[in-house]
Amino acid sequence: METQDRSTFAAWTRITDFASANSLIVLLAFLAVFPFLVPYTAIATQILISGLFAMGYNILLGYTGLLSFGHAAYFGLGAYGAGMALVYLKMGLIGGVLFGAVTATLGAMAIGFLCLKRRGIYFCMLTLAFAQLFYFLALVVFDNYTGGDNGLRDIPTPPISLPFGISLSVATPLRFYYFVFVLCVLSFLAMRRMLNSPFGAVLQSIRENEKRAKSCGFNTNRVKLIAFVFSGFFSGLAGSLYAIYYHIAPLNTLYWTTSGSVVMMTILGGMGTFAGPFVGAAVFLILEDVISVFTKSWQLFVGAIFMLFVIFFPLGIWGTLQERVFYRWLRQD
Amino acid sequence: MGLQIGMVYVLLAIGLSLIFGLMTVVNFAHGAFFMFGAYMGLFMMGLTGNFWLSLVFVPVATGLLGLVVERFTIRPLYGRDLNYPLLLTFGLSFVMVEGVRLIWGTIGHAFDTPSVLVGPVNLGFAMFPRYRLFVIVATAIIVFLLWLFLEKTNLGLVIRAGTRDSIIVRVLGVDISRIWFIVFGIGTALAGIAGLLAAPMRGVHPDMGISMLIECFVVVVVGGMGSLRGAVIAGILIGEVVSITTLFYPMMGEVAIFIFMAIVLLIRPSGLFGEVGLLE
Numbered sequence: 001m002e003t004q005d006r007s008t009f010a011a012w013t014r015i016t017d018f019a020s021a022n023s024l025i026v027l028l029a030f031l032a033v034f035p036f037l038v039p040y041t042a043i044a045t046q047i048l049i050s051g052l053f054a055m056g057y058n059i060l061l062g063y064t065g066l067l068s069f070g071h072a073a074y075f076g077l078g079a080y081g082a083g084m085a086l087v088y089l090k091m092g093l094i095g096g097v098l099f100g101a102v103t104a105t106l107g108a109m110a111i112g113f114l115c116l117k118r119r120g121i122y123f124c125m126l127t128l129a130f131a132q133l134f135y136f137l138a139l140v141v142f143d144n145y146t147g148g149d150n151g152l153r154d155i156p157t158p159p160i161s162l163p164f165g166i167s168l169s170v171a172t173p174l175r176f177y178y179f180v181f182v183l184c185v186l187s188f189l190a191m192r193r194m195l196n197s198p199f200g201a202v203l204q205s206i207r208e209n210e211k212r213a214k215s216c217g218f219n220t221n222r223v224k225l226i227a228f229v230f231s232g233f234f235s236g237l238a239g240s241l242y243a244i245y246y247h248i249a250p251l252n253t254l255y256w257t258t259s260g261s262v263v264m265m266t267i268l269g270g271m272g273t274f275a276g277p278f279v280g281a282a283v284f285l286i287l288e289d290v291i292s293v294f295t296k297s298w299q300l301f302v303g304a305i306f307m308l309f310v311i312f313f314p315l316g317i318w319g320t321l322q323e324r325v326f327y328r329w330l331r332q333d
Numbered sequence: 334m335g336l337q338i339g340m341v342y343v344l345l346a347i348g349l350s351l352i353f354g355l356m357t358v359v360n361f362a363h364g365a366f367f368m369f370g371a372y373m374g375l376f377m378m379g380l381t382g383n384f385w386l387s388l389v390f391v392p393v394a395t396g397l398l399g400l401v402v403e404r405f406t407i408r409p410l411y412g413r414d415l416n417y418p419l420l421l422t423f424g425l426s427f428v429m430v431e432g433v434r435l436i437w438g439t440i441g442h443a444f445d446t447p448s449v450l451v452g453p454v455n456l457g458f459a460m461f462p463r464y465r466l467f468v469i470v471a472t473a474i475i476v477f478l479l480w481l482f483l484e485k486t487n488l489g490l491v492i493r494a495g496t497r498d499s500i501i502v503r504v505l506g507v508d509i510s511r512i513w514f515i516v517f518g519i520g521t522a523l524a525g526i527a528g529l530l531a532a533p534m535r536g537v538h539p540d541m542g543i544s545m546l547i548e549c550f551v552v553v554v555v556g557g558m559g560s561l562r563g564a565v566i567a568g569i570l571i572g573e574v575v576s577i578t579t580l581f582y583p584m585m586g587e588v589a590i591f592i593f594m595a596i597v598l599l600i601r602p603s604g605l606f607g608e609v610g611l612l613e
Contacts, residue, residue: 067416114595117602118554121359121415125550126598132547133591140584256543260423267420297435303427310421311409 024192027275031181041173043289047282048180049241052187054265054277056234061263062272063195064227065207067124069259070131073111074104074232076254078239080138083152083249084145093160093170097183097240104236105229107134112228116221128256135254151250155243180241187234192274194230203227207272235262264306270316279318337465337534339572340472344527345545346552346564347479348520353553354496356513357415358407361422363524364546365429370395370525371532371541372433375442384447387529395525396518403517408510426542434539441538468530475526476565483561492516548575551594556604563606 035044053075060066082100085091091099115126138146146152157176159167170179194200205213206220214220243249252258261284269280287305291298313320345367352360360366373394377387402425410417450464483489495502495512503509528541535541548571556567574593579586597605 067419114598117598121353121419122554124359124416124419125554126594128547129551129554129591129594132544133588136587136591141588256547260427263420263423297431299427300431300435303424303431306424307406307421307428310417310424311406314413314417 024188024274027188027278028185031184035174035177041177043285045173045177045180045245047278047285048177048184049238049245050261050265050281050285051278052180052184052241053235053238054262054269054281055188055191055274056231056238057262058266058271058277059191059195059203059227059234060231061266062270062277063200063207064203064224066224066228067121067263068115068127068228068231069124069256069263070111070115070127070129071231071235071262072254072256072258073127073131073134074108074235075239075242075258075262076134076138076249077107078104078236079243079249079253080146080152080239081236082240083155083243086155086158086244087152088145093158093179093244096158096244097237100240100243101233101237104239105233108229108232108236109225112225112232116224116228128259131254131256131259135251135256138251138254146249146251149251151248152243153248155247155249157244157247176245180245183237183241187237191234195274199223199226264302266316267314268306268309268316270319270322273316273319273322276316276318280316283317335572335574335576336569337468337572338531338575339569340469341527341531341545342549342552342572343565343568344472344475344523344530345549346556346568347476347561348523348527349549349553350556350561350564351492351523352517352520355492355499355516356407356418358418358517359415359422360517360520361419361546362402362426362429363422363521363549364542364544365426366395366399366521366524366542367528367531367545368433368537368539368542369398369429370528371444371537372437372528373525374529374532375437375444375537378444384449388526391525391529392522395528396522399521400514400518402521403514407517411510430539430542437539439539441536441541444532444537446533464533468534471530475523479523480561488512488515548590551590554604555594555597557606560604560606563604567605 031048034047035041038044053071057068057071060068060071078100080100081103082096085096085099086093089099111127111130115123115130118126139148143149157171159169159171160179161167170176195203202213202218202223205216205218206223210220213223239253242253265280265284266277267280268283269278270276284302287302288298291301295301309316315323345363349360349363352358352363370391373391374387377390378384381387406421406425407418410421446464450467452463453460454463454466455461456466483493491502491507491512495507495509499509502512531541531545552564552567552571555571556563556565571590571593574589575586578589
């Protein structure tokens with residue numbers, strides 16, 4: 001009985017060890033079949049887009065230790081950028097997505113430059129305030145182009161034009177899922193590459209002790225700005241995909257609630273772990289979906305669950321799992 | 334002209350600044366307490382119809398809620414990273430806003446100006462709405478009382494010392510966590526009064542807190558966190574910026590304060606009255 005327990009335990013640890021060491025491969029394999037595991041494809045696509053957003057956000061919060069409350073700005077800039085590229089400039093699909101991401105990147109450069117003039121909680125307040133600025137700009141100043149309160153509507157999904165005159169339509173939900181999937185895979189690989197590089201190590205050294213990183217000769221402000229811009233790029237990419245998927249760039253993509261959700265997703269999943277924010281996004285969206293069946297006030301429950309996590313599980317779902325498994329492994333031999 | 338809304342900013346910013354200065358907690362739920370104060374006022378007005386009674390009841394109710402929140406949710410986080418209390422109060426603001434929606438509904442409510450304070454008053458050189466004058470005077474009195482409390486009482490002395498260096502205060506034999514408890518109550522009570530005072534001017538609805546909170550963050554960034562003087566002057570200044578811009582370009586009021594903030598930030602990164610490097 002006991003030996004059997006031990007062998008299942010060993011098998012389990014082997015699986016979890018493999019999972020934590022190769023979390024990217026596990027994640028990708030899972031995502032490839034994901035739309036067939038959930039009741040409808042829409043939630044799979046939503047999770048993928050929000051997961052990308054949260055992982056991009058995590059570059060800043062989890063790896064650099066900067067708490068931004070204004071990532072709605074880059075998500076929204078991505079959404080509006082892609083929408084305008086497709087509606088007004090009649091760009092192709094890939095062009096539109098990239099246009100949105102680049103718009104967000106430029107926005108992140110400008111805002112990041114200003115916000116990084118202050119540190120700590122001031123940084124946090126500034127990011128929030130500047131995100132609200134974009135919200136009001138879209139609502140009242142440029143409402144001729146953004147559609148104001150109604151959002152930018154009727155965003156088309158043009159087919160992807162490949163070489164040799166082949167064009168590939170992604171207009172069905174499942175096809176669009178795989179289109180998002182491919183872009184996410186590329187993004188995850190890029191993030192992985194970046195975070196495992198010496199640059200990623202500098203980011204984490206800033207998170208642990210900025211003064212020490214500075215005295216090692218790094219221009220920490222510049223490094224933080226680069227992290228901010230990368231984070232803005234991936235958030236913008238997620239925003240572009242969101243707008244194309246829903247055929248609309250709604251005003252609330254720029255609202256502070258969008259920033260709030262990405263913070264919640266990242267904390268729930270586990271900031272500072274690679275796959276954690278993705279897990280958090282999935283849990284957040286599924287919770288929202290399930291709770292809103294029973295009651296309109298799902299925010300009450302999500303807020304309360306979030307508070308419990310902050311007090312009792314600050315490492316988040318994935319972080320707590322990883323730590324438990326990792327420590328168990330350390331104790332074994 | 335924008336003085337009365339500036340005064341509401343001042344009350345909120347002082348509470349936020351006081352809590353932050355002493356406890357290094359950014360109370361993200363400050364806007365939710367502001368909203369809660371307005372709803373408590375609505376509740377008391379419905380019950381008794383007496384504005385003056387509400388003026389006493391609201392800070393007590395909001396402050397009590399603040400004490401409960403501090404004791405059971407923020408206290409476990411002391412000693413952790415500064416971001417955790419912020420994240421926690423962020424979650425709390427969701428819970429509070431949604432809770433109010435459940436009880437009072439999602440739609441806004443009108444809040445009648447108390448009849449004694451309706452109509453204009455002749456100041457000699459100009460006519461001025463009576464309620465606005467009341468808000469300005471009431472805030473001035475509250476700020477003055479708070480100043481007296483902080484400067485002239487023993488507890489105020491301990492609070493000021495705790496803002497400078499809480500470890501030394503603890504070494505001198507003061508139970509600092511009790512001081513934190515009290516200050517969180519005072520800060521949230523101030524937010525409650527601000528909510529009540531703003532209610533007749535802006536109405537009462539569940540989302541009234543968050544936009545106010547963001548504007549209040551701007552006040553704090555412009556004025557410099559932890560500075561009472563900075564909070565007062567920046568609050569009034571931002572109130573003027575909003576109302577003057579709204580007068581000329583009605584839709585630009587919200588945008589103007591952020592642009593104003595960006596300019597201040599470029600010229601004086603530590604805010605108008607902020608000390609460089611304070612708790613960054």
